[in-house]
Amino acid sequence: MNAQCDARDGGVLVNWIEVNNNVQPATETPTGRSSCMYPGEVPEAPIAGAPAAEEAPIVITLEEFQKRPVLAATIISQPLNFGLRNAHSNIYAEAQEQEFTFEFQDATIVLKARPVTYQWDYGDGTTATTTTPGGPVEGDAFDTRTPTSHQYAQTGDFDLTLTTYFAGDYSVDGGPFQPVAGEAAVVSAPHLMSIWRTKGHSVSENCIENPAGIGCEAPTR
Known part of the structure; x- marks a missing residue:
């Protein structure tokens, strides 16, 4: 009108x-x-x-983009939820590209969301931002440095959180794709990291031979 x-x-x-x-x-x-x-x-x-x-062109704004149910990335630690003090704990994310089709202003919109940036909060007062989600490594992964690993300086339980930023591209009624101005922030569920310490000793008997020997007691932090 x-x-x-x-x-x-x-x-x-x-x-x-x-x-x-x-x-x-x-x-x-x-x-x-x-x-x-x-x-x-x-x-x-x-x-x-x-x-x-x-007619004015149809534009999908960042506000409209963030209304879409974009699935958050999954946080994975290796080994699961466990790490050693001062050692590299391998932590990585699994995020996926997603596509949504919906009606907006009497037009059919196809919106594609792709993860581009990962903002890590390790729960110990330190943060990091990466453009890679990281990935698993072979073996037990103790003290293996990766692009997304982290070294905890203290023992204890830490809630690690992750915010993944998704870039969006949309098409109006089958037209060419064009970018959304801005990135949608999607927060993952917290991931518990339990950090322990280790001690090294030279012993001559194993725990079967000497159940009271060094290293045979219950683990402590």
């Missing part, structure tokens, strides 16, 4: 049509043009051949 046509002021939006009397019955074809008329005004027909007013 014409933004200048206000019904409160008596304005009436008139949509112009073209009548063809050369056929019977006569046909009426919308011209795509409109005028705002007020009481007492004499209608003035639009100029023949004048271009119709263009």
Whole structure:
């Protein structure tokens, strides 16, 4: 609707049509043009051949993007939920590209979300931002440095959190894809990290031979 046509002021939006009397019955074809008329005004027909007013393009904003149910990344630690003080604990994320189809402003939108940045909060007062989600390593992974590993300086239990930023691209009614201005932040569920310490001793007997020997007692932090 014409933004200048206000019904409160008596304005009436008139949509112009073209009548063809050369056929019977006569046909009426919308011209795509409109005028705002007020009481007492004499209608003035639009100029023949004048271009119709263009509709504003449909834009998917960051706010609309963040309304989509984008699945959060899964946090994985190796070995599971466990690490050693001052050693590299391998922590990585599993995130996936996602696609959504929905109706918006009478148009069909296809929106693709892809993870691009990972913001880590290790729960010990330190943070890091990576562009890689990381991945598993072979073996027990104790003290194996990776692009997403972390060294805890103290023992204890820490809630590690992750915010993944997704970039979006959308298509309107099957048209070309275009980027969303901004990235959607999706927070993962906290991941518990239990950090322990180790001691080294030289012994001559194993725990079967000497159940009270060094290293045979219950583990402590």
